[in-house]
Amino acid sequence: MAAVLLLLLSVGALLCSCNAQExxxxxxxxxxxxxxxxxxxxxxxxxxxxxxxxxxxxxxxxDIQPGFDAMYIYHHFYLKATDCPKGTVDSTGCQFxxxxxxxxxxxxYKTYRDQIEQEPKPYxxxxxxxxxxxxxxxxxxxxxxxxxxxxxxxxxxxxTGTE
Numbered sequence: 784m785a786a787v788l789l790l791l792l793s794v795g796a797l798l799c800s801c802n803a804q805e806x807x808x809x810x811x812x813x814x815x816x817x818x819x820x821x822x823x824x825x826x827x828x829x830x831x832x833x834x835x836x837x838x839x840x841x842x843x844x845x846d847i848q849p850g851f852d853a854m855y856i857y858h859h860f861y862l863k864a865t866d867c868p869k870g871t872v873d874s875t876g877c878q879f880x881x882x883x884x885x886x887x888x889x890x891x892y893k894t895y896r897d898q899i900e901q902e903p904k905p906y907x908x909x910x911x912x913x914x915x916x917x918x919x920x921x922x923x924x925x926x927x928x929x930x931x932x933x934x935x936x937x938x939x940x941x942x943t944g945t946e
C-alpha cells in the first residue's frame with residue numbers, strides 16, 4: 784500500500800513539474816518574455832549547443848519607467864537544457880534534463896510600448912552557471928548601468944525590483 788502511495792505521489796510530482804516549466808515562462812510579463820526570447824535566440828544560434836533550452840526561473844529583475852511608454856529592463860535568469868534537440872519548434876513535450884548545467888543569463892534593454900528598441904543595443908550575456916565569475920557579474924552590472932546613464936535615467940540596478 785505504501786509503495787502504491789509513493790508511486791502516485793511521484794507521478795503527481797512529475798506532472799506538476801512538467802506544467803511548472805511551461806508556467807514559469809507564461810507568468811512573465813510580455814516585456815520580460817521578449818528579453819528571454821532574445822537570450823534563447825542567441826543561445827540556440829551557437830553551433831556548440833545541441834539541446835533545446837527553456838526558461839527555468841528569474842533570479843533578479845529590475846526596471847525603470849522614465850515615462851512616455853519607455854522602460855529600461857534588467858533581467859537575470861536561468862535557462863535549462865531539455866531532452867529535445869536544438870531547433871525544436873513545439874517545446875510542450877520537452878522535459879528538463881538534470882545532467883546538464885544551468886545557463887546563467889543577464890539581459891538589459893530598452894522597450895517602447897513593450898517592443899525592444901534597437902538603440903541602445905540590447906545586452907545579452909549567457910554563460911554556464913559554473914563558469915560565471917564575479918568579474919563577469921560586475922561587467923554585466925556596469926554595462927547595464929551605462930545603458931541607463933546614456934539616456935539620462937537613474938542607475939538601472941538601483942531601482943526597486945523583485946527577486
